Amino acid sequence: MHELSVCIALMQQVERIAQEHDAGRVDRIVLQLGPLSGVEAPLLEHAWPLACTGTLAEAAELLIEAAPVKVECTQCGAVSEVVPNRLLCASCGDFRTRLLSGDEMLLASLELSRMKTQAVQQQCV
Amino acid sequence: MCDTCGCNITPGNEHLVRGDGRLAKTDEGREAVTVLQSLLSENDHQAAHNRTHFDSHGVFAVNLMSSPGAGKTALLEATIESLGDAYRIAVIEGDLETENDAERIRACGVEAIQIATGSACHLDAHMVHTALHQLDLDPVDILFIENVGNLVCPASFDLGQHRNITLLSVPEGDDKPAKYPVMFRAADLVLLTKTDLLPYLSDFRPERAERCLRELASESPLLSLSSASGEAMEDWLTWLRTEVAAQRERIRQGATLRPAIQPDGMRLHSAAPATHAHAHGVVNATGGEG
Numbered sequence A: 001m002h003e004l005s006v007c008i009a010l011m012q013q014v015e016r017i018a019q020e021h022d023a024g025r026v027d028r029i030v031l032q033l034g035p036l037s038g039v040e041a042p043l044l045e046h047a048w049p050l051a052c053t054g055t056l057a058e059a060a061e062l063l064i065e066a067a068p069v070k071v072e073c074t075q076c077g078a079v080s081e082v083v084p085n086r087l088l089c090a091s092c093g094d095f096r097t098r099l100l101s102g103d104e105m106l107l108a109s110l111e112l113s114r115m116k117t118q119a120v121q122q123q124c125v
Numbered sequence B: 001m002c003d004t005c006g007c008n009i010t011p012g013n014e015h016l017v018r019g020d021g022r023l024a025k026t027d028e029g030r031e032a033v034t035v036l037q038s039l040l041s042e043n044d045h046q047a048a049h050n051r052t053h054f055d056s057h058g059v060f061a062v063n064l065m066s067s068p069g070a071g072k073t074a075l076l077e078a079t080i081e082s083l084g085d086a087y088r089i090a091v092i093e094g095d096l097e098t099e100n101d102a103e104r105i106r107a108c109g110v111e112a113i114q115i116a117t118g119s120a121c122h123l124d125a126h127m128v129h130t131a132l133h134q135l136d137l138d139p140v141d142i143l144f145i146e147n148v149g150n151l152v153c154p155a156s157f158d159l160g161q162h163r164n165i166t167l168l169s170v171p172e173g174d175d176k177p178a179k180y181p182v183m184f185r186a187a188d189l190v191l192l193t194k195t196d197l198l199p200y201l202s203d204f205r206p207e208r209a210e211r212c213l214r215e216l217a218s219e220s221p222l223l224s225l226s227s228a229s230g231e232a233m234e235d236w237l238t239w240l241r242t243e244v245a246a247q248r249e250r251i252r253q254g255a256t257l258r259p260a261i262q263p264d265g266m267r268l269h270s271a272a273p274a275t276h277a278h279a280h281g282v283v284n285a286t287g288g289e290g
Helices: A003-020 A041-052 A117-124 B041-056 B072-083 B100-106 B125-132 B181-185 B206-214 B233-252 B264-269 B277-284
Strands: A025-033 A061-066 A070-073 A079-081 A097-101 A105-113 B030-038 B060-065 B089-095 B111-116 B142-146 B163-169 B189-193 B222-224
Touching (some): A003 B030, A003 B041, A025 A041, A041 A061, B030 B041, B072 B089, B072 B189, B089 B100, B100 B111
Parallel strands (some): A025 A061, B089 B111, B163 B189
16 A cells, blocks of 8 residues: 555655764654554554665664544533544534544654764774 | 644644653664654645645646545546536546546546556655646646545545545445545545435445544535436535635635645644745635635
8 A cells, every 4th residue: 555655755754854963873763653644554664674775774663653543522622532433522422523633644753873884883893 | 734833743742752751862872853744744745836836827626536436537527518618627537557537538528637656556746746747727727636546545645636525436335434534534525426326225325424424523515416317416516616716716815725634733833933935824824724
């Protein structure tokens, strides 16, 4: 499905940010995916090795945080945690709710090593 | 979604960036960088460019999505027949292979650009941009972008359209919105198609389809029609006429519109100072629409 497209876009983003920070290596990538983003974490994890091979992020840990689906009722104001295909207010049952979280598809943060290649080698010795 | 002002911080992820959050701590020699960008920010940037392009040419752009065979092309043929004299219409067709759909549209006397995606299961903003190079938008009032038939992936990619329409055909079953919530939540309008088959498929209950849609917290209209028999086309045509008029009014006011379902960050952003005039400044003008 489209998880590989998403992975390739992610990889481009990660490389650009790593260059901006003059990083020699990307150690950790933290994503946040909600069930309503349309992207599945296991599929993204499977596609990831195809996208990261030969890049600064080849050895990076990919951490995917799930975001709960939460809605706020525009009628009674209650906040409820709900399932993705039933976004009704758990308190009053109204369908007029506002999604608070659950559709995130974000690159949340990166952990970078500033060390240049030489420094990495020194550490290995 | 904004990548600059921090509005991507939602109740679901704010713990990640708080000072005491797990990610604030890193091993020695490492640097933690908070990004909070949409994974599709490249696509979103191109989509914003496409939208600006549509607006500057006075075009109303619609993204048509559905499963394969729900009647997207048949809907366009019937619409062109009804409105082809009143509006200048153009179509971008997305399919994995063949020019078949573009040829059907051209047979109606309307310009059509076929995008053959190969094995890609959706259109993205870059593909649409490439197709736009083959299309003169000046003489176009309505551009229909017929997405690849797929109820999953197309929902995730902004193409630069003003409105999303999702088709649900009677043979597919009335619980599709419950099965594919991401797609149906993205719809500004849901069209129940092939209603001429309702007498033969009695287990399809239109009211159940509507209930499944409302359970996604969607207030979008659900209109029924049959392109084949021509029944109940008028509500759809009225919706389209109203939307074209609204688009002309927005252009007159220098405003634009994105499809209704946007992440919360966008809604928050409408109250923040415009920091990215190209993509977001214009959206602020209609911040209340989202």
